[in-house]
Amino acid sequence: MELTTVWFALIALLWAGYFLLEGFDFGVGILLPVLGRGDRERRLLINTIGPVWDGNEVWLIVAGGATFAAFPEWYATLFSGFYLPLLLILVALIVRGVAFEYRGKRDGARWKKRWDIAIVVGSVLPAVLWGVAFGNIVRGIELDANHEYVGGFADLLNPYGLLGGLTTLTLFTLHGAVFLALKTGGEMRVRAGRLAARLAPPAVAVAAAFLLWTVLAHPDLAGGILAAAAAVALIGATLFLRVRREGWAFLATGATLVLAVFALFVTLFPTVMPSSLADANSLTTTNASSSHYTLTVMTWVAVFFTPVVLLYQGWTYWVFRKRLTIERIPA
Amino acid sequence: MDALDLARWQFGITTVYHFLFVPITIGMSLLVAGMQTAWVRTGKEHHLRATRFWGKLFLINFAIGVVTGLVQEFQFGMNWSDYSRFVGDVFGAPLAIEGLLAFFLESTFLGLWIFGWDRLPKKMHLATIWLAGLGTVLSAYFILAANSWMQHPVGYTIDAATGRAELTDIGRVLTQNTTLVTFAHTITACFVTAGAVLLAVSAWHLRRGNQTEVFRPGLKLGAWVVLVAGLGTMISGDLQARIMTEQQPMKMAAAEALYTTSQPASFSVFTIGSLDGSSEIASMRVPNLLSFLATGSPDGRVEGIDDLQAAYEQKYGEGSYQPYVPVTYWGFRFMIGFGGLAMLVALAALWFTRRGRTPGNRWLWLAAIASVGMPLAANSFGWIFTEMGRQPWAVFGLFTTADSVSPSVSTGEAATSLIVLTVLYGVLAVIEVGLFVKYARRGYVEPAEQTDRTLAFAY
Numbered sequence: 001m002e003l004t005t006v007w008f009a010l011i012a013l014l015w016a017g018y019f020l021l022e023g024f025d026f027g028v029g030i031l032l033p034v035l036g037r038g039d040r041e042r043r044l045l046i047n048t049i050g051p052v053w054d055g056n057e058v059w060l061i062v063a064g065g066a067t068f069a070a071f072p073e074w075y076a077t078l079f080s081g082f083y084l085p086l087l088l089i090l091v092a093l094i095v096r097g098v099a100f101e102y103r104g105k106r107d108g109a110r111w112k113k114r115w116d117i118a119i120v121v122g123s124v125l126p127a128v129l130w131g132v133a134f135g136n137i138v139r140g141i142e143l144d145a146n147h148e149y150v151g152g153f154a155d156l157l158n159p160y161g162l163l164g165g166l167t168t169l170t171l172f173t174l175h176g177a178v179f180l181a182l183k184t185g186g187e188m189r190v191r192a193g194r195l196a197a198r199l200a201p202p203a204v205a206v207a208a209a210f211l212l213w214t215v216l217a218h219p220d221l222a223g224g225i226l227a228a229a230a231a232v233a234l235i236g237a238t239l240f241l242r243v244r245r246e247g248w249a250f251l252a253t254g255a256t257l258v259l260a261v262f263a264l265f266v267t268l269f270p271t272v273m274p275s276s277l278a279d280a281n282s283l284t285t286t287n288a289s290s291s292h293y294t295l296t297v298m299t300w301v302a303v304f305f306t307p308v309v310l311l312y313q314g315w316t317y318w319v320f321r322k323r324l325t326i327e328r329i330p331a
Numbered sequence: 332m333d334a335l336d337l338a339r340w341q342f343g344i345t346t347v348y349h350f351l352f353v354p355i356t357i358g359m360s361l362l363v364a365g366m367q368t369a370w371v372r373t374g375k376e377h378h379l380r381a382t383r384f385w386g387k388l389f390l391i392n393f394a395i396g397v398v399t400g401l402v403q404e405f406q407f408g409m410n411w412s413d414y415s416r417f418v419g420d421v422f423g424a425p426l427a428i429e430g431l432l433a434f435f436l437e438s439t440f441l442g443l444w445i446f447g448w449d450r451l452p453k454k455m456h457l458a459t460i461w462l463a464g465l466g467t468v469l470s471a472y473f474i475l476a477a478n479s480w481m482q483h484p485v486g487y488t489i490d491a492a493t494g495r496a497e498l499t500d501i502g503r504v505l506t507q508n509t510t511l512v513t514f515a516h517t518i519t520a521c522f523v524t525a526g527a528v529l530l531a532v533s534a535w536h537l538r539r540g541n542q543t544e545v546f547r548p549g550l551k552l553g554a555w556v557v558l559v560a561g562l563g564t565m566i567s568g569d570l571q572a573r574i575m576t577e578q579q580p581m582k583m584a585a586a587e588a589l590y591t592t593s594q595p596a597s598f599s600v601f602t603i604g605s606l607d608g609s610s611e612i613a614s615m616r617v618p619n620l621l622s623f624l625a626t627g628s629p630d631g632r633v634e635g636i637d638d639l640q641a642a643y644e645q646k647y648g649e650g651s652y653q654p655y656v657p658v659t660y661w662g663f664r665f666m667i668g669f670g671g672l673a674m675l676v677a678l679a680a681l682w683f684t685r686r687g688r689t690p691g692n693r694w695l696w697l698a699a700i701a702s703v704g705m706p707l708a709a710n711s712f713g714w715i716f717t718e719m720g721r722q723p724w725a726v727f728g729l730f731t732t733a734d735s736v737s738p739s740v741s742t743g744e745a746a747t748s749l750i751v752l753t754v755l756y757g758v759l760a761v762i763e764v765g766l767f768v769k770y771a772r773r774g775y776v777e778p779a780e781q782t783d784r785t786l787a788f789a790y
Contacts, residue, residue: 049444052396058438061404062430068408069427072419079408079415080737086409087748091755094398098759101394105766139591148412148739290420291490291497301428309435316439 002207003295004285007070008272010302012265014063016258019168020055023257025049025286029096029123030169033118035180035192039112043329046100046119048183051320053100055313057093069298073147073288074272078088081141081149082133085156088125096122127172128165132156135164138214138264140282143275147283160213167210170203171260175253178237182246185323192243200238207234211260224268230259259326335736337745338410341752343718347401347711348756352396354710357471357518358525359389360441360464362556364457371457377544384545384775385529386460389611390445391766395759397438402752404430410745414725414735421487421498422477425505429473437466470512471521481726482717483578492723496729509578519563520670520713522556524706527673529553530680532771534699537689542774543661550680550699557677557702564670576625576633579727581643581652582720583625584636588651594632596621601664606656647728654722662716669709676702694715 007089028049036042050057068075079086095118103115139160142151177196211227237252268274272288275281289295332340359704363386370378407415415423440463447456480487486503487496498504530553536546576583583589588606589596598620604612622631636653643652676698683690690696725732 023400049445053442054438055435055442056399058430058434061401061434062427064404064408065427067421068415068419069423072415072423075408075419075423076412076415076737078413079405079763080410083409083737083740083744084747086405087751090402090405091751092753093401094759096761097398098394101390102766105391106769137437146738150739290423293425294420294498297498297501297539298424298427301431305431309439311437313439316443319443320446 002285003292003299004070004289005125005270006299007066007295008265008269008285008291011063011066011070011264014059014066015218015265016261018056018059018063019172019257019261020037020254021059022053023168023172023175024055024179025053025176026123026127026172027174028180029119029176030127030173031176031180031192031195032119032123035177035188035195039109040326041188041327042112042116043104043179044184044188044324044326046103047329048180048324050100052316054097055316057097065300070290070295071272071283071285071288072290074283077143077147077149077273077283077288078137081143081151082136084153085129085133089129092122092125092129094122124169127169131165131168132161133164134168134261134264135161135210137273138218138267140274140276142277143273143276143281143283145281147273147275147281147288150277160217163206163210163213166208167260170206171253171257174199174203174237175250175257178241178246178250178253182250184324185325186327188326189246193246194239196249197238197241200234204231204234204295206240207256207260208229211263214264218267220267223263226263226266230256233259234275261278269274332742332746334740334742334745335733337742337749338736338740339732341410341745341749342406343715344753345399345406345751345756346718347714348760349396349399349403350710351707352392352716353398353467353471353529354517354521354524354706355392356389356396357464357467357521358523358556358560359392359528360460360467361522362525362529362552363389364460364464367457367460371453377548380542380545380775381549385549387770388528388767391763391770393441395763399756408735409748410740411725411735412737412739414730417495417730417735418481418726419495421480421484421496421504424498424501425473425477425480429470429477433466433473435466437463437470440466450542458593463492468518471517474511475513475517476505476510477524477734479513480504480506480574481722481724482513483507484726484729496726508574512574513568515567516564516571519560519567520710521708522560523564523670523673524710526553526556526560526677527702527706530557530677531700531703534680534696535701535771536774537684538696540689545775548682554677554680557673557706561670561674561677568667572624573627579721580634581636581639581654582659582717584634585654585656585720586663586716587621587633588633588656588660589621589633590637590644591635592632592638593635594622595619595630596625596633598624602660606660650723652723654720659716659720662712662719665712666709666716669705669712673702673705673709676705700751 028045032042032045036045040123064075067078067244099115099118099122103112103119133156136156139158141149142155174196177192177199180192181196184192208231211231215224233252233255236274237249237256240249240252270285271282272285273283363382366378366385367382369375370382440459443451444456444459444463451459453726484496485500485507486500489495489498490497498770504510529549533546533553536542537550573581587596587598588602595618597616597618599614599616602611602614619629621633623629625631625633636656642654644650679695680699683695721727723731723733725735
């Protein structure tokens with residue numbers, strides 16, 4: 001296999017990992033005011049992701065760094081082209097990260113309330129905007145012959161892009177609810193499970209509509225199969241939630257996110273940023289890539305260290321595998 | 332201002348801001364790891380108290396360092412897309428490796444440390460803070476390797492077809508002398524910074540006679556770290572200056588505002604008047620010192636700005652190749668001055684607290700408390716000096732800053748992000764300092780009886 005293909009696959013994997021992991025962090029943040037009645041319950045919710053949210057966010061940083069190293073043209077076009085949405089995402093991630101750490105550092109209802117708002121807004125915005133961004137990548141954006149984006153922010157808010165945003169928002173919210181049902185005990189577990197079961201059918205509808213649109217607009221056999229598999233996994237999650245199998249439901253929502261990301265990447269391949277102006281302006285795994293030497297070096301680094309990272313990050317989840325209950329949160 | 336100026340201001344503001352927090356994170360993670368090691372080995376309760384007290388301050392600081400790091404990773408692509416296109420093949424690799432090797436390690440094990448107090452065996456819990464600390468150091472190494480390549484590009488070739496830099500030797504990028512000496516200089520500066528935090532906070536409490544079992548050792552440790560690491564910054568800085576004179580002679584000339592080539596060259600401690608070489612009113616000079624700093628020999632020859640400008644015009648074509656001299660001149664002096672001042676305060680702190688003494692002089696205490704700002708100022712001026720001193724180049728001799736900016740980003744967009752990030756960073760600074768001061772002043776607090784020890788520490 002070409003090294004450019006390997007790196008395209010690795011970047012897809014990093015985004016899939018990011019959606020899988022930070023997806024439920026976003027969901028927990030979004031559901032903070034819905035499921036968290038009172039400060040103690042909100043602390044309980046935040047503590048379910050406390051030890052892991054930062055490590056989960058690193059998947060995004062590494063996805064960005066890997067794109068920079070393996071496909072500099074892609075990195076340059078994508079990040080400068082999606083300037084304002086990325087600025088919004090950055091601001092959201094900054095206030096959200098700080099909010100987790102600082103919320104409990106002072107007493108006082110107003111202090112906590114403000115950070116709670118920061119957590120919710122900081123979770124909703126990226127949850128929507130990542131979907132809008134990926135929708136637009138698949139749809140194609142106005143790239144000129146120098147691979148520069150010549151459209152504006154408003155051009156990104158087209159129906160397909162917005163449906164993408166709605167899809168990630170609902171999927172992350174559902175994923176977060178399932179995660180909470182899996183990670184908490186007592187009453188919270190029941191409430192989170194019930195909420196997840198109610199969220200699942202609309203999530204199926206939204207995600208199926210987005211994936212169907214994708215498949216119809218960009219017919220691709222492998223992409224279509226993956227999209228179908230994502231939809232099946234999501235329907236599976238719905239069923240598991242009905243019978244209160246939280247672990248299986250979590251695997252299913254996780255699989256939905258991973259398969260959906262793969263479906264989008266496979267649909268794109270070998271293009272990485274299609275231009276809506278002219279096919280010749282599109283960025284591909286070949287014309288956007290780094291030199292063979294750089295890709296070789298990076299491949300060795302990835303081969304050796306990715307398994308190590310997966311091992312210790314997996315171990316973290318093992319260490320914090322116990323369900324949290326409200327009794328453990330001091331009043 | 333056009334998009335280029337705005338992007339430069341944004342990079343300057345966000346990077347200097349980010350690097351206020353980073354050195355504290357790097358230095359304190361390892362100092363706290365040391366304290367916890369002392370506790371695990373000796374079982375003495377005051378080591379545990381110190382670990383938890385300083386650990387909490389470390390975490391308050393860490394949060395901002397992490398989130399502002401996101402901006403660093405993104406803004407190369409957002410504001411500097413043509414730079415990213417030109418250097419991505421070389422510069423992207425250390426950045427990606429930094430993420431994979433350092434950021435995962437740092438974030439994952441810090442999460443384990445914060446939430447693992449009663450869930451992990453004692454020694455394993457100790458290992459988590461050391462691994463998180465290792466992550467911060469590795470991160471510094473890889474990002475400095477990338478920066479050093481901008482100061483002195485090696486191990487690359489320019490592709491004839493695309494005109495872009497391509498990596499040919501990753502080993503050289505990671506091990507060239509610029510990288511190694513910059514790493515040494517930065518890491519020692521991180522320890523000076525963290526040591527000053529210990530020194531200042533401990534002084535605040537000792538002056539009031541609070542919790543002396545934690546704060547007397549804290550003051551001593553902080554002061555010793557500032558002194559020893561400060562010596563390290565001097566030695567590494569000396570080596571760095573000589574390497575810089577070889578690799579970027581214009582930067583050295585601009586550090587002194589030296590316009591004509593001199594042998595030997597004197598060093599001015601300060602200059603009154605303009606620094607454009609035309610109207611110097613007064614200056615205090617140390618003969619031969621610049622020659623010594625730049626070349627290691629008191630009679631060494633130091634090239635002047637005008638001669639270098641003429642040579643560069645021959646080599647690179649028409650244009651100005653000099654940085655903005657007032658910034659480099661004063662940046663260089665403030666870096667050295669504030670670093671030296673911190674060391675003096677540390678020395679005085681050790682002297683006046685020797686053998687259990689507690690001085691009554693108010694000014695001594697105030698100086699010790701103020702010492703926290705000195706390394707922060709030195710760090711900032713150091714980076715401003717080295718980055719501004721490289722101008723007009725983004726990658727020395729290869730690619731200018733003016734060519735680096737994103738063509739597709741409008742002035743309005745660049746202004747929006749500059750304003751948004753500056754305001755946000757300002758607000759966060761106020762909150763962070765407020766919390767830091769609150770927890771620093773409170774001193775060590777025993778967790779209440781029934782409270783989970785972990786939760787008392789975490790959220």
